[in-house]
Amino acid sequence: MQRDAPSFGRRVSTAEQSNLQAATTSSVKRGAPALFLSALVDILRGGYEDIIAWNPSGTCFMIRDAERFSDEVLVHHFKHNKLSSFQRQLNLYGFRKISRGPDAGAYAHEHFLRDRPEDIQVMAMSSRAEV
Amino acid sequence: MQRDAPSFGRRVSTAEQSNLQAATTSSVKRGAPALFLSALVDILRGGYEDIIAWNPSGTCFMIRDAERFSDEVLVHHFKHNKLSSFQRQLNLYGFRKISRGPDAGAYAHEHFLRDRPEDIQVMAMSSRAEV
Amino acid sequence: MQRDAPSFGRRVSTAEQSNLQAATTSSVKRGAPALFLSALVDILRGGYEDIIAWNPSGTCFMIRDAERFSDEVLVHHFKHNKLSSFQRQLNLYGFRKISRGPDAGAYAHEHFLRDRPEDIQVMAMSSRAEV
DNA sequence: ATCGTTCTAGAATATTCGAGG
DNA sequence: GCCTCGAATATTCTAGAACGA
Numbered sequence: 559m560q561r562d563a564p565s566f567g568r569r570v571s572t573a574e575q576s577n578l579q580a581a582t583t584s585s586v587k588r589g590a591p592a593l594f595l596s597a598l599v600d601i602l603r604g605g606y607e608d609i610i611a612w613n614p615s616g617t618c619f620m621i622r623d624a625e626r627f628s629d630e631v632l633v634h635h636f637k638h639n640k641l642s643s644f645q646r647q648l649n650l651y652g653f654r655k656i657s658r659g660p661d662a663g664a665y666a667h668e669h670f671l672r673d674r675p676e677d678i679q680v681m682a683m684s685s686r687a688e689v
Numbered sequence: 690m691q692r693d694a695p696s697f698g699r700r701v702s703t704a705e706q707s708n709l710q711a712a713t714t715s716s717v718k719r720g721a722p723a724l725f726l727s728a729l730v731d732i733l734r735g736g737y738e739d740i741i742a743w744n745p746s747g748t749c750f751m752i753r754d755a756e757r758f759s760d761e762v763l764v765h766h767f768k769h770n771k772l773s774s775f776q777r778q779l780n781l782y783g784f785r786k787i788s789r790g791p792d793a794g795a796y797a798h799e800h801f802l803r804d805r806p807e808d809i810q811v812m813a814m815s816s817r818a819e820v
Numbered sequence: 821m822q823r824d825a826p827s828f829g830r831r832v833s834t835a836e837q838s839n840l841q842a843a844t845t846s847s848v849k850r851g852a853p854a855l856f857l858s859a860l861v862d863i864l865r866g867g868y869e870d871i872i873a874w875n876p877s878g879t880c881f882m883i884r885d886a887e888r889f890s891d892e893v894l895v896h897h898f899k900h901n902k903l904s905s906f907q908r909q910l911n912l913y914g915f916r917k918i919s920r921g922p923d924a925g926a927y928a929h930e931h932f933l934r935d936r937p938e939d940i941q942v943m944a945m946s947s948r949a950e951v
Numbered sequence: 952a953t954c955g956t957t958c959t960a961g962a963a964t965a966t967t968c969g970a971g972g
Numbered sequence: 973g974c975c976t977c978g979a980a981t982a983t984t985c986t987a988g989a990a991c992g993a
Contacts, residue, residue: 592954625887636955637993642904643956649986650955657985658727723964767965768899768983774966780976781965788975854981855967898982899966905983911959912982919958919991 594647595670595678597635602672606631616672618656618664651681725778726801726812728766733803737762747803749787749795782812856909857932857944859897864934868893878934880918880926913943 602612602619609626612619621627624641633639653665669677733743733750740754740762752758755772764770784798800808864874864881871888874881883889886903895901915927931939 594955638956640956642958645985646957646987647955655985657724725965769966771966773968776975777967777977778965786975856982900983902983904985907958908960908984909982917958 592651594651595681598670599675599678601631601635604631612672613661613664618661618666620661620664723782725782726809729801730806730809732762732766735762743803744792744795749792749797751792751795854913854944856913857940860932861937861940863893863897866893874934875923875926880923880928882923882926 601610606627609623609631610619610621621641627644628639628641632641632644636644648665651667653667653670656662656664656666667681669681671677732741737758740757741750741752743750752772758775759770759772763772763775767775779796782798784796784801787793787795787797798812800812802808863872868889871885871893872881872883883903889906890901890903894903894906898906910927913929915929915932918924918926918928929943931943933939
């Protein structure tokens, strides 16, 4: 009861300049494109390297400190602070958790690559479609 | 309170260079493919020659020191320290214990050969299929 | 690699005197009765009132400090330290999370009541049967 | 109405115990 | 006494479903 409801901030969406945001909003029929992906991009750009970061090659990202991720990152980008909700979103968008090898524990998606932001737009459009 | 409590480590997966990883992840559709085989490969590469090792020709492996294998190897690669659980996994994946000859006491599998890591990938995919 | 590696303890089973354990082992044909329920009983008896506790009437229990529950309780009673794995077990045994009212957030099961340990034995035997 | 959040369940592998050869 | 296997529970990851904003 003492670690609940830490005043959830609004989606700050530092991604105003993120052409991801622009692209999705323009290409999708009606408004409300997936905020999750743009929030994820923001987070990975946002100087949280000690908490969550890309692997060196930019093919997947790892949550390095789950507790700080919940308390410091999620709270500022979503309406909750639950890692499980974040993971549910990852799976909804087709991310998979890597179970073996050097990147074990990281999440990856074929089209979610650090150096190919264009591909991320494809994700945003196809995520729910393929369901 | 706590009986023996050996500190079970996480699967460290020293198999970074293991192309087993790349092949299986790319060929298998979803989810967590068998960690057991990659862990076994890691173990046999991991500098435990006094505890567990391939035979000279690389066709089977022998547990040379069961006690150290339990306490030093299993604990670091699995969530248990029981040789019997390790043996159960071996049998689930089709390994057989050699009963006679120079390699008596070693475990072998048709597709688990030191110098044919590609074949191990076949194991990973067919092991459960044939069950 | 340098993940966290919490030292997972063995199931300490402080429930020696717990007739739950005796009842299940004697009544069930072959071995391995569900350890989860007896572990849960142990936990709720184990002096973790600040971390997990029954409600005053003993009809449900609440995890009060998720972080300490993972690090201090789960690690000593299971082979993991993941709250999500604990929750999966709760659901497998038919527990439900209370969503509203004074006990919101607590887990409850019709036959899991603090003052009716006999009913818990019924759970242990019927939980999987009804699946 | 769609997406987000939460809770529950499915599916695959892992661990344990014991039966049977 | 091994060795192999069946079966039950446990752990993990992903998906279904209900609800809400």
